[in-house]
Amino acid sequence: MDRNYTRIFFGNTAEAQSIVSRLKDIGIVAVVKDEAESARLAGFASSMLGEAEVFVHNDELEQAEKILDA
16 A cells, blocks of 8 residues: 555454445545455455455544544
C-alpha cells in the first residue's frame, strides 16, 4: 500500500465494512483490501476468508482514529 495511507483495521470483513460506513458518514473515503474477495473475483481460492484491511489517507488518520475509539 502507498506510504500515504495507514492501516487502521485488520480483521472481520463485516466489521471492516461497518468501519468504512462510519468513516464515510464523516466524509472519509477508506480503502478496503480484501484478498479473499479479490481472489474470488479472479477465479482463485484464498485462505484469508472473512478478513479485510482498512486504510485511510495519513491526512485523515487522526479523524479516523476518533471513529475507531467511539
